[in-house]
Amino acid sequence: TSNEPEEESNGGAAADSTEAPAGGNDEPGETVTIGFSGPAADHGWLAAINSSAQEAAESYEDIDFRAAEGTNDASLQISQIETFINEGVDAIVLLPTDGAALTDVAIQAMQAGIPVVNVDREFSSPFAARTTILGDNYGMGVSAGTYACQLIEDNSIADPVIAEIAGIDALPLTQDRSRGFADALSDCDQEVDNRVSAEFTVESGEAEASNLLQAAPQIDIIWNHDDDQGVGVKAAFENAGRDEFFFIGGAGSCNAMQWIEDGEMEATVLYPPTQAADGIKLARLIAQGKSMSDLVQVEVPRRTVLYAPVVTADNLEEFVDQCFES
Amino acid sequence: AMTEPLLQMHAIVKQFPGVRALDGVDLDVVPGEVHCLLGQNGAGKSTLIKVLAGVHHPDEGTITWQGDDVRLANPIAAMRLGIATIYQELDLVDGLTVTENIYLGHEMSTLGLSRRGDAQRATEALLARLGHPEISPRREVGQLSAAGKQIVSMARALSHDVKLIVMDEPSAVLDQNEVHRLFRVIRDLTEHGVAVVYISHRLEEIREIGDRVTVLKDGRTVATGLPAKETPTAEVIRLMTGRSIEYVFPARSSDIAADGAVLEVRNLTRPGEFHDIGFDVRPGEVFGLVGLVGSGRSEILETVYGARKAATGTVSIRGKRLRVGSVGAAVSAGIGMAPEERKSQALLLNESIINNLTVASLAKFSRGSFVQRGDELTAATEQVEALDIRPHDPTREVRTLSGGNQQKVVLGRWLIKGCTLLLLDEPTRGVDVGARSEIYALIRQLADDGVAVLMVSSEVPEVLGLADRVLVLREGRTVYEGPAEEIDEHQVLDLVMEGSAA
Amino acid sequence: MSDQATPPPAVTPPPDEHQRVEALAEETARRESSFTRMMNSSVGRNLGLVIALVVLIIIGVATAGDRFASVDNMLTILRFASVIGVVSIGMTFVIIGGGIDLSVGAIVALASVWATTLATQTMAEDTHWLVMVLAALAVGTGCGVVNGTLIAYGRMAPFIATLAMLAAARGLAEIISERKTQIVDVREFVEFFGGDFLGIPRLVWIFALVSAIGWVLLNRTTFGRRTISVGGNPVAARLAGINVKRHTLFLYMLVGFACGIAAIMIIARTTTGSSTHGLLYELDAIAAVVIGGTLLTGGRGTIVGTVFGVLIFATLTNVFTLNNLDTSSQAVAKGVIIVLAVLLQQRVAARNGST
Amino acid sequence: MSDQATPPPAVTPPPDEHQRVEALAEETARRESSFTRMMNSSVGRNLGLVIALVVLIIIGVATAGDRFASVDNMLTILRFASVIGVVSIGMTFVIIGGGIDLSVGAIVALASVWATTLATQTMAEDTHWLVMVLAALAVGTGCGVVNGTLIAYGRMAPFIATLAMLAAARGLAEIISERKTQIVDVREFVEFFGGDFLGIPRLVWIFALVSAIGWVLLNRTTFGRRTISVGGNPVAARLAGINVKRHTLFLYMLVGFACGIAAIMIIARTTTGSSTHGLLYELDAIAAVVIGGTLLTGGRGTIVGTVFGVLIFATLTNVFTLNNLDTSSQAVAKGVIIVLAVLLQQRVAARNGST
Numbered sequence A: 001t002s003n004e005p006e007e008e009s010n011g012g013a014a015a016d017s018t019e020a021p022a023g024g025n026d027e028p029g030e031t032v033t034i035g036f037s038g039p040a041a042d043h044g045w046l047a048a049i050n051s052s053a054q055e056a057a058e059s060y061e062d063i064d065f066r067a068a069e070g071t072n073d074a075s076l077q078i079s080q081i082e083t084f085i086n087e088g089v090d091a092i093v094l095l096p097t098d099g100a101a102l103t104d105v106a107i108q109a110m111q112a113g114i115p116v117v118n119v120d121r122e123f124s125s126p127f128a129a130r131t132t133i134l135g136d137n138y139g140m141g142v143s144a145g146t147y148a149c150q151l152i153e154d155n156s157i158a159d160p161v162i163a164e165i166a167g168i169d170a171l172p173l174t175q176d177r178s179r180g181f182a183d184a185l186s187d188c189d190q191e192v193d194n195r196v197s198a199e200f201t202v203e204s205g206e207a208e209a210s211n212l213l214q215a216a217p218q219i220d221i222i223w224n225h226d227d228d229q230g231v232g233v234k235a236a237f238e239n240a241g242r243d244e245f246f247f248i249g250g251a252g253s254c255n256a257m258q259w260i261e262d263g264e265m266e267a268t269v270l271y272p273p274t275q276a277a278d279g280i281k282l283a284r285l286i287a288q289g290k291s292m293s294d295l296v297q298v299e300v301p302r303r304t305v306l307y308a309p310v311v312t313a314d315n316l317e318e319f320v321d322q323c324f325e326s
Numbered sequence B: 001a002m003t004e005p006l007l008q009m010h011a012i013v014k015q016f017p018g019v020r021a022l023d024g025v026d027l028d029v030v031p032g033e034v035h036c037l038l039g040q041n042g043a044g045k046s047t048l049i050k051v052l053a054g055v056h057h058p059d060e061g062t063i064t065w066q067g068d069d070v071r072l073a074n075p076i077a078a079m080r081l082g083i084a085t086i087y088q089e090l091d092l093v094d095g096l097t098v099t100e101n102i103y104l105g106h107e108m109s110t111l112g113l114s115r116r117g118d119a120q121r122a123t124e125a126l127l128a129r130l131g132h133p134e135i136s137p138r139r140e141v142g143q144l145s146a147a148g149k150q151i152v153s154m155a156r157a158l159s160h161d162v163k164l165i166v167m168d169e170p171s172a173v174l175d176q177n178e179v180h181r182l183f184r185v186i187r188d189l190t191e192h193g194v195a196v197v198y199i200s201h202r203l204e205e206i207r208e209i210g211d212r213v214t215v216l217k218d219g220r221t222v223a224t225g226l227p228a229k230e231t232p233t234a235e236v237i238r239l240m241t242g243r244s245i246e247y248v249f250p251a252r253s254s255d256i257a258a259d260g261a262v263l264e265v266r267n268l269t270r271p272g273e274f275h276d277i278g279f280d281v282r283p284g285e286v287f288g289l290v291g292l293v294g295s296g297r298s299e300i301l302e303t304v305y306g307a308r309k310a311a312t313g314t315v316s317i318r319g320k321r322l323r324v325g326s327v328g329a330a331v332s333a334g335i336g337m338a339p340e341e342r343k344s345q346a347l348l349l350n351e352s353i354i355n356n357l358t359v360a361s362l363a364k365f366s367r368g369s370f371v372q373r374g375d376e377l378t379a380a381t382e383q384v385e386a387l388d389i390r391p392h393d394p395t396r397e398v399r400t401l402s403g404g405n406q407q408k409v410v411l412g413r414w415l416i417k418g419c420t421l422l423l424l425d426e427p428t429r430g431v432d433v434g435a436r437s438e439i440y441a442l443i444r445q446l447a448d449d450g451v452a453v454l455m456v457s458s459e460v461p462e463v464l465g466l467a468d469r470v471l472v473l474r475e476g477r478t479v480y481e482g483p484a485e486e487i488d489e490h491q492v493l494d495l496v497m498e499g500s501a502a
Numbered sequence C, D: 001m002s003d004q005a006t007p008p009p010a011v012t013p014p015p016d017e018h019q020r021v022e023a024l025a026e027e028t029a030r031r032e033s034s035f036t037r038m039m040n041s042s043v044g045r046n047l048g049l050v051i052a053l054v055v056l057i058i059i060g061v062a063t064a065g066d067r068f069a070s071v072d073n074m075l076t077i078l079r080f081a082s083v084i085g086v087v088s089i090g091m092t093f094v095i096i097g098g099g100i101d102l103s104v105g106a107i108v109a110l111a112s113v114w115a116t117t118l119a120t121q122t123m124a125e126d127t128h129w130l131v132m133v134l135a136a137l138a139v140g141t142g143c144g145v146v147n148g149t150l151i152a153y154g155r156m157a158p159f160i161a162t163l164a165m166l167a168a169a170r171g172l173a174e175i176i177s178e179r180k181t182q183i184v185d186v187r188e189f190v191e192f193f194g195g196d197f198l199g200i201p202r203l204v205w206i207f208a209l210v211s212a213i214g215w216v217l218l219n220r221t222t223f224g225r226r227t228i229s230v231g232g233n234p235v236a237a238r239l240a241g242i243n244v245k246r247h248t249l250f251l252y253m254l255v256g257f258a259c260g261i262a263a264i265m266i267i268a269r270t271t272t273g274s275s276t277h278g279l280l281y282e283l284d285a286i287a288a289v290v291i292g293g294t295l296l297t298g299g300r301g302t303i304v305g306t307v308f309g310v311l312i313f314a315t316l317t318n319v320f321t322l323n324n325l326d327t328s329s330q331a332v333a334k335g336v337i338i339v340l341a342v343l344l345q346q347r348v349a350a351r352n353g354s355t
């Protein structure tokens, strides 16, 4: 994480993906070429990332949008960024497969005078990005854990069985989420009793969940990192006819919101894919030398960390229109 | 007094890339005859019968079957006419049982479901008819010996309702006694009016079983309809080769070093294959193993060579014991082997003659493990010249050579390496008369140069003619060892079957 | 040959020595017949696998007790095994036939998406679930036709042709689904295929049925026997008058069809169609088939072995989860266990002289 | 046979009938010799690939103009190609030798992680970069030894043995790295391997070097010859005195070593070691090798072909990116293009009578 004492703005960016910002920023300016590269859209949330970036770009006729093939191979993504540098695009929006692995090439871009907007997975050097928009993975875990503790307290559950269905374990972001979850739980002297990790896909979600249900005959709380694999997880619940537990989700897909509304899900922790859209918008502003008119600063802030709120039946309508189709 | 012909092939031409395999061949066959097809390696015999079997399509020429012209689009078409073929390269599937192999392609089935019982019984009948009731229809073909497989191929041909059976060198892997059994089957067939086209390089067989002879040379018919019994052998050979070869064996050299043996084998045993085998081979000596198919000759050779692990017993070269079951040890001790099945065991078919010649002696042609391709080429060219391997082009892929020349390549491999003991398993299998006499001469030449030769052949006369001493095997046990002159063909046959007669 | 000399003496029918050898063989067979029979029965040939599976089950019981031994858990394992199992059965045929199919996972994805978009978009609510079933099967078989044509008639290497299909089919699946998970609202469909029959999930029944049919097809029909010949010795097959190209095409259609079935099953399991379904199925399926003793070079293989292979992998995953093992250790353990299972299988097979 | 009596007449070298057939053949050969020579040169044998690559380049220029044609872009393509390229060279040997290695990607990951944890943890700052290099190479080769031993001496199917290694190596990599990306703070290392030499990235030099060495090894050394024999006809190779088992072991050590090099390259490229490096390299490498005309059945293949295969895939990806094609369409296009390239290659090869 950055040690720069830069100003931070919370939530704002998440908001302006939906309601257009005040001021003149949306008036067409000089046409700018923006290169976008993200991981392989091999599941809903990432697909949403790509499409939201796409839509955001299309909503401005002064953006010439270039999207590289989504990939999970750092080496390939590096060559894509190199390609953007060779092309001399005006700005690059980069959701790295692995923050650290893409840092050097991002620095190259910056040194080549191309502002880089770092989305979601953070670089290992503060000099690699002009601005950074982070979904807060650790915070997401914390929110989930805190909410779990609260459930335990409200329902005064004696030594509860807590299960976690993580995403792809090899990814740093999964580690962060789990760490946050564990830390938050430890604040109410709880710990994760059963943990499986799926692959963000519906199928793996179903498979892992159905095995998990066998592993733990009685569960009180399940946190599933990702609503996209959650579709499979829910299918597993139905197949096994189990619903004795509180089901907490992650990311905030429209399916999840629906389930919450139907009372089939307790809550979900927001992790908006709209951050890519924000990335595009900010990249455009930077490239056009504009500022975020809805902020006091004259420049686009250095770091934006999206808040990871817990969406429940109570505050559903606040967030429902931010949900993403997956 | 021939009836109207069953089959007439006229002016057949078949062109392969770079090779005009058939260049106007005529063949006519009448019902109930055994029509022998002769020709040197590469003369086009197999190609011709593959045309007849619908495998190759002729570029020119006509095929008339029982009076009307036919086009044989595929093997099925030929089978439907009643033409069955036993191919030169065994055409069986190891993973299938005897029964399944026999009925492959024309399975007994209802609605695609195999009628295994019926097929089973039919197979038993066929095998009995071939005099091999002991081969179990349920056995996987991969487990049979070469001979066993040949029997199955024959049963396969008989499983069709046939008017003509084509046999491409069926006797190559059979011993005399099997061959006679085969002949009885053939006579039985011809008595029922079935015609047989019979291909073989063993001219004595032609005389015994054949009615008429057609001779191919250079892909052309040079003579057809010769009476098999009357035509002198010399004449046939002249037609085939365009020259006259005295079809005899080179004289034995008198001076075999009486002193220390190169190879000493002592109580060698592999349960179920051979028992307590012991013999010596001296420098300059040709030592022959005789026995029926399955008597374990190949196994003995392979065991001496370390390709099989001896259960008990020792193999020593010049008094030094060989490590058991290590080909590497054998090779570095100066042993070379030309195995039984050329294509599958010896040759790199897609590689050049050069690479095939030098594969066993790469060390010799490399400096610091870099291949000295110059030296290699020179050495290879020399061998090609010396052995008269056709074509005289060391870069040719071995795949395109004829049987005889392929065999020469295998021998050349060990000549280049230079070895003190040479193991030859069926060195003339499928090799034509011309090449044969050359190989005989070559073997003798090697012996005279002081190499010890240990050979196996299913042709008793060949062993008796070529070897200085022979060891006769029955059921994997020694029944005779001694000078070749002191024993003749019939004695050998008696020996190998002795006792079991009844 | 020489002189027109003495005709060979009328040799009295010589008792060929083969009689001995084979007779001997027969005898040995008879002596241990009952044992040999057993050994050569499918189960016997897969004894190593049986042992491996049993060991796994023992471990499962030892470490997870009733949680493992329960009927529910067994059904979970079976339900989990059934989808990949159906694909593996199809794969078995292709591999025995001397080929390989890397595109199975992608085909499953494409079929699932195609079928579900039919349901969710084109006809919306009033789709009869049969339409979905037919769509999935048609798409799967169609992809098989493309693979088979390229390989049999285009003479492409199976590996490369199906690799191309892998890329193309997944891409197409993503385009059709717009990368969104298609949720199936045709309840009859989900209820039918997701439901039970005689207390056992229909998915498991399907797997059992497919396996049984596969076994009959391979061992009792001309198609199966021809498949072995095409894989074991294509030249011989051709000489026997078998249309090798057409047969090869059929083989890839067959595995494609199996993928269609698997797609239906996965839709029922997850109530969705998605371009991410069937990820890495190709590896799982081939692994199950090869562990099951089928030769990748073709010409040899058993359905029973494949079923065991599938069950072993499914049980493995289940035991791991029950013991709450983390993914990394699972991977390592998996690797080691695969090796042990195969080595065991070989040793046992060797001892019985089969293989 | 009879009269062994008569002495042998001096057999004059007989005018064997082959003279005609072969003489004819030779003649034809001579006529088109120059052409044939060219055709049988590596380039010739890969003419189809050359054409495919040229076509791709033309498309690139046509669609992206200078953005494609620029030196920088070429270097970008090459830099990207070099890592997978090195792996593919190693893979070429294994496949020609009649095997296959599915674990290359996992080995790259493990080697990268092992080397970097050495740097980041064990010795911290003061690691000499050579230590990292050696570590990577050692780990890669070590994995190769395990693969080779299981396959050559344990007689396991290469597919299954290396599949097991795939699982195990990735798992181990995750455990060692604790699933954290290991950032390399040994700058000399990154600067050396990441840097340029004569204006060309050292990564590309390494790829070029490895390819050259690979070519020599395959075409000019006894090792290469033996590899072809072992892959082409193992039985014959064994009976010719080649130690087939040991050679097989060496082949897997070789590819493991190549993976070690690739690991160093990827560390330099990403400045990190990670258990997620080298994902699906196995498929990419095998695809490149097979597209390059190497037979999966072994015994035949060329290094040049593999290099072309690698370049084609790398260029393809680059052209896609430049034309900013969406991922899904890219996948579909990729599949189609692979098919076209191979078919083209075959037709051309067939026309020249080679292959």
Ligand SMILES: Nc1ncnc2c1ncn2[C@@H]1O[C@H](COP(=O)(O)OP(=O)(O)OP(=O)(O)O)[C@@H](O)[C@H]1O
Pocket (backbone or CB within 6 Å): B016, B017, B019, B020, B021, B039, B040, B041, B042, B043, B044, B045, B046, B047, B048, B088, B400, B401, B402, B403, B404, B430, B432, D021
């Ligand atoms: N498939 C093929 N492709 C190219 N050339 C071939 C092919 N088959 C045979 N030939 C060539 O055609 C000629 C005749 O071959 P064929 O096998 O018919 O001879 P043959 O009389 O059967 O010899 P042998 O007695 O050794 O079996 C040979 O020169 C051979 O190299």
Ligand SMILES: Nc1ncnc2c1ncn2[C@@H]1O[C@H](COP(=O)(O)OP(=O)(O)OP(=O)(O)O)[C@@H](O)[C@H]1O
Pocket (backbone or CB within 6 Å): B142, B143, B144, B145, B146, B147, B148, B173, B273, B291, B292, B293, B294, B295, B296, B297, B298, B299, B340, B456, B458, C021
């Ligand atoms: N692959 C095999 N599997 C099982 N048994 C075999 C196999 N090969 C040979 N045999 C058996 O081993 C014995 C010896 O085989 P083989 O035919 O090689 O002996 P041989 O004396 O060399 O005869 P030939 O000269 O025809 O090779 C025979 O009984 C044969 O059936």
Ligand SMILES: [Mg+2]
Pocket (backbone or CB within 6 Å): B045, B046, B047, B088, B168
């Ligand atoms: Mg022939």
Ligand SMILES: [Mg+2]
Pocket (backbone or CB within 6 Å): B297, B298, B299, B340, B425, B456
């Ligand atoms: Mg033999």
